Structure formats: structure tokens, C-alpha cells
Amino acid sequence: MDISEVSERSGIAPSGLRYYEKLGLISATGRNGLRRQYDPEVLHRLALISMGKAAGFALDEIAAMFRLNPTLELPRDEIAAKAAALEAEIVRLKDLARLMHHVVRCPEDDHMECPRFRTLLRASTRARRNGG
Structure with a gap:
């Protein structure tokens, strides 16, 4: 999926997706020209990020959880x-x-x-x- 499809399906602007990538919350699988490509599983990760933010976790806390648990096993x-x-x-x-x-x-x-x-x-x- 390219960045525009992920943005449309997740409701997160492409700039937000790039920011999440910079923080290590998500990662692109590659590029198609200049457009970032993502695995469809990124939508699950974005849903977890949204849930974490709604629950009051800071993005750096969420990023730390993901770094500790790359398989998305939540603490x-x-x-x-x-x-x-x-x-x-x-x-x-x-x-x-x-x-x-x-x-x-x-x-x-x-x-x-x-x-x-x-x-x-x-x-x-x-x-x-x-x-x-």
C-alpha cells in the first residue's frame, strides 16, 4: 500500500505518517518512485497508536513499547x-x-x-x- 492509501484508510495525514516513521512507530517497506510503501499490517499498528494516544500514552511511550515488542505484544x-x-x-x-x-x-x-x-x-x- 502506498502512503496515500494508508493515509486515506487510517485517517492520518501523510505528514503524520512520515512523523510516525521518524519516531520509529511505523516503517515503510520500500518506495515506488518517491512514494513510501507500507505493508497492510501498518493499519493495525496505526490503530494501536491511536488507541494508545486516546488512552493518554505519549508517542515516545508508544514507540518504546513497539521497540521492546516488535511483534506488538503489549505491556x-x-x-x-x-x-x-x-x-x-x-x-x-x-x-x-x-x-x-x-x-x-x-x-x-x-x-x-x-x-x-x-x-x-x-x-x-x-x-x-x-x-x-
Whole structure:
């Protein structure tokens, strides 16, 4: 597959593909004229890169994983830690959304007079202090 097809199928601009290649995240199998050629498996690698970025891994962290595991065996312990951090962030964001929805529906003119608001606010503050 040439670089334009990989770009079209992955949604990553050719400049991004060249940058990923420079970082060692992907590699071309050769050239057809001036156009880089890639093995179709590069699409799986690009999907993993996108997943890693979405999960909060930096490109240099992803590149290190790939260098250590050229067969794409992913480091389960690092991914488990990242998944746990994402789950904690989801809980924190759900608590925050619950608090904000309550503010919108709260019958009290002064939110600090509302016992439910105060409870949600304490829970939100506790979650932030505990790293969630």
C-alpha cells in the first residue's frame, strides 16, 4: 500500500505518517518512485497508536513499547495501570456531571442551603484529594 492509501484508510495525514516513521512507530517497506510503501499490517499498528494516544500514552511511550515488542505484544502491566487511571477519571467525571446536573435542577436559591448539593460537593472534593 502506498502512503496515500494508508493515509486515506487510517485517517492520518501523510505528514503524520512520515512523523510516525521518524519516531520509529511505523516503517515503510520500500518506495515506488518517491512514494513510501507500507505493508497492510501498518493499519493495525496505526490503530494501536491511536488507541494508545486516546488512552493518554505519549508517542515516545508508544514507540518504546513497539521497540521492546516488535511483534506488538503489549505491556499488560502498563496498560492495566492506564486502564485503572481512566476508570478513576470516569468516576470523577461522572461525580462532577452529577453535581452539575444537580445545580441545574436544585430547588434552593442558595445551593449551599441544599443538603444534596453539599453532599455531592463533599464527594467531589474527596475524590479530587484522593487522586480520582
